[in-house]
Amino acid sequence: MSLYPMALRLQGRRVLVVGGGSVATRRVPGLIAAGARVDIVAPELTPALRAHVDAGRATWTPRRFAPGDVEGAWLVHVAVDDPESAAQVSAAAEDQRVFCVRADDRDAATAWTPAVTRHGQVTVAVTDGGDRRRAMAVRDLVAHALEATPPAAPELKGVALVGAGPGDPELITVKGRRLLGAADVVVADRLVPGMLLGELRPEVELIDAAKIPYGPSAAQEEINRVLVDRALQGKFVVRLKGGDNFVFGRGGEEALACAQAGVPVLVVPGVTSSIAAPALAGVPVTHRGVAHEFTVVSGHIPPDHPDSLVDWAALARLRGTLVVLMGLKNLPGIAERLVAEGRDADTPVAVIQEGSTAHQRSLRSTLGAVAGEVTAAGIRPPAVVVIGDVVAVTAAFRPAAG
Numbered sequence: 234m235s236l237y238p239m240a241l242r243l244q245g246r247r248v249l250v251v252g253g254g255s256v257a258t259r260r261v262p263g264l265i266a267a268g269a270r271v272d273i274v275a276p277e278l279t280p281a282l283r284a285h286v287d288a289g290r291a292t293w294t295p296r297r298f299a300p301g302d303v304e305g306a307w308l309v310h311v312a313v314d315d316p317e318s319a320a321q322v323s324a325a326a327e328d329q330r331v332f333c334v335r336a337d338d339r340d341a342a343t344a345w346t347p348a349v350t351r352h353g354q355v356t357v358a359v360t361d362g363g364d365r366r367r368a369m370a371v372r373d374l375v376a377h378a379l380e381a382t383p384p385a386a387p388e389l390k391g392v393a394l395v396g397a398g399p400g401d402p403e404l405i406t407v408k409g410r411r412l413l414g415a416a417d418v419v420v421a422d423r424l425v426p427g428m429l430l431g432e433l434r435p436e437v438e439l440i441d442a443a444k445i446p447y448g449p450s451a452a453q454e455e456i457n458r459v460l461v462d463r464a465l466q467g468k469f470v471v472r473l474k475g476g477d478n479f480v481f482g483r484g485g486e487e488a489l490a491c492a493q494a495g496v497p498v499l500v501v502p503g504v505t506s507s508i509a510a511p512a513l514a515g516v517p518v519t520h521r522g523v524a525h526e527f528t529v530v531s532g533h534i535p536p537d538h539p540d541s542l543v544d545w546a547a548l549a550r551l552r553g554t555l556v557v558l559m560g561l562k563n564l565p566g567i568a569e570r571l572v573a574e575g576r577d578a579d580t581p582v583a584v585i586q587e588g589s590t591a592h593q594r595s596l597r598s599t600l601g602a603v604a605g606e607v608t609a610a611g612i613r614p615p616a617v618v619v620i621g622d623v624v625a626v627t628a629a630f631r632p633a634a635g
Contacts, residue, residue, distance in 0.1 A: 236345070236360060244268035247305050250291075251298045251322050252312030253278035256336045260310050260346070265290050272306075274298050275313075300325040308344070309333040348372035352379045352411055380410060389415055389469045391496045392460050394484050396477040396503015399510055401589040402428040409501045417468035420459060424475030424615060426590075438463070453483055457490035464496040475615075477503040481531050481558055505529075507556045510588025510617040514595040515630040518554045520623045526553035532560020532618070536570040549574030554621035561616045565604035571620070572600060581624035586616040597624060 248264050250257050253275030261282060264271050271291040273282065278293060285291045294302070298318065302325075303309060309326045311319045311333060319337045326333035327343070335342035347358035348368040357375045361368040393412045398404035405413075405426070413419065413429060416437055421430060423443040433439060442456050456472075463470045478484030478500070491498045507529045511518055518527040528548060534541045548555055549571045560567055561584075572578050578601030586594040598606045600620060 238358070238360075240356070240358075241267070241308065243307065245270060246307040247272060248308045248310065249274065249302055249306040250310045250312060251275065251302070251318075252310075252336075253282055253293075254312065254314075255279065256312035256314075257310070258282055260312060260336075261285060261291060263349075264310075269308075272302075274302050298322055298325075300328075303329045303331055306331050310346075311335045311337070311342075313337065350376035350379070352376070353415075355379065380407075380414075389499075390467075391464050391498060392470045392472060392487070392491050393499040393501060394472050394478040394487060395474075395501040396482075396505075397425045397429060397473050397475050398504040399476055399506035399513075399589040400424070400426055400587060402426040404504050404509065404589060405429060406501060406503065409503065412499070412501060413471055413473065415469060416471040418463045418470045419473055420456060420470065421473045422475055425473050426475075429473070438468075453486060457487055460487060461491060461494040461496055464491065465494070474503070475506070477505040480505045480507060480529065506588055506615070506617055507558055510585040510593075511556065511583065511619045513588050513593065513632055514583060514585040515627055515632055516583050516585075516619050516624055517627060518556060518619065518623060520626055523626050524553040524621055524623050526551070527556060527621075528553065529556045529558065530560075532557040532563050532567055535563045535566045537566065545570045546574045549576040554619060554623050557618040557620070559614075560618050561607065561612065561614050564607060564618060567618075568600050568604050576600060576620075580620060581622060583619045583624045584612055584616055585619070586612050586614075588617060597628070 243264065244267065246269055248269040248271050250261060250271060250273045253273060257273065258279045258281045261271055265285065273291055274294045274296065276295060276297060278286065286293045298321065309322060309331055311322045313319050314337055316337055319335055323333045323335055323341060332344040333342055334344045334346055339345055345360055347360045349356065349358050350372050357372065359368045359372045361371065395409040395412055397409065418438045418440065419433060420440045420442050430439060440459060460470055460472060472478065472487055474482045476482060488498050508518055519525065528551060530543050530548065536545045557567060578599060580600040582598050582600050582603040584596045584603065584607055594612065596606060596610050596612055
């Protein structure tokens with residue numbers, strides 16, 4: 234069969250979905266993303282579809298299909314596994330001259346849903362005469378090629394604040410990696426995975442923010458200046474930071490500096506080490522019946538320092554998990570202060586060094602003993618400290634290496 238490929242503009246146009254099961258659950262998000270007015274007709278819905286309805290992103294008629302449901306639709310998706318019911322829908326669509334996708338029988342359909350990959354404004358759709366597996370394999374090959382050599386993206390302007398994740402280069406988001414591949418200038422910190430920088434195009438200007446020769450405050454001012462300067466030259470700039478730019482990463486300061494200069498800013502969140510590093514060491518920051526909250530604090534300032542904004546007394550009273558970033562140097566003072574404020578010295582503690590990398594190490598101790606044991610073990614920054622009962626409850630869990 235010879236197919237005529239076409240891309241549909243569904244913004245504001247009604248699409249009928251018949252069925253509320255797993256197939257509809259997979260199809261509806263793409264229709265919503267395309268801006269379609271999605272009407273679902275089905276006696277029941279999966280929880281995921283019900284969530285779309287409750288949020289106002291789709292409407293639901295809780296009954297079986299009736300031929301009149303097709304009226305006014307630009308496209309029909311049949312997502313039921315009953316051939317007779319599906320045939321009734323496609324017959325009604327044929328009468329109305331509306332294209333119809335059949336999940337149960339593609340040969341009886343008048344339209345097919347291809348295997349799709351999206352990279353920014355680039356959408357690639359693949360069909361292969363009914364061989365879905367082959368179409369998906371081709372789709373994956375194209376996706377890999379686009380990720381390795383992103384197409385030119387002239388629509389990208391200004392500055393993108395991209396979180397690189399906790400250390401493993403594969404933990405950057407797909408969007409973050411795509412924008413990194415399109416960058417003209419990359420301003421990177423020392424905690425950024427080196428493998429990501431090795432993939433940059435030869436002509437990309439790489440600025441190592443850790444080598445800017447100023448004090449901490451002045452260095453940030455210079456970083457802000459560089460971001461604005463390069464963007465105003467018409468270059469697309471990626472500010473690449475380990476973890477997430479907005480978790481102790483000064484992303485807010487950089488966003489404000491760009492906004493004040495009239496430079497557009499695109500934010501791409503990253504996987505934060507405050508959650509990822511503990512998880513990769515077998516410590517979930519929350520656990521049913523153990524911890525209903527977790528708090529992330531910066532430990533770069535000692536608890537007794539006048540510049541500290543952390544309420545250590547309040548943290549000591551919490552029953553949940555406490556995650557301390559940049560706190561290894563001040564760990565003795567932090568542990569001592571928490572115990573003095575009432576936290577049990579036997580509270581379990583885990584310290585994870587260089588989480589998600591090949592150099593990851595972890596140590597389990599107690600609040601009263603952790604400072605000495607960290608020193609004895611030679612644990613060094615960057616490290617994440619987790620304080621709470623979640624450390625002990627999952628002691629038997631050790632994630633497999635990925």
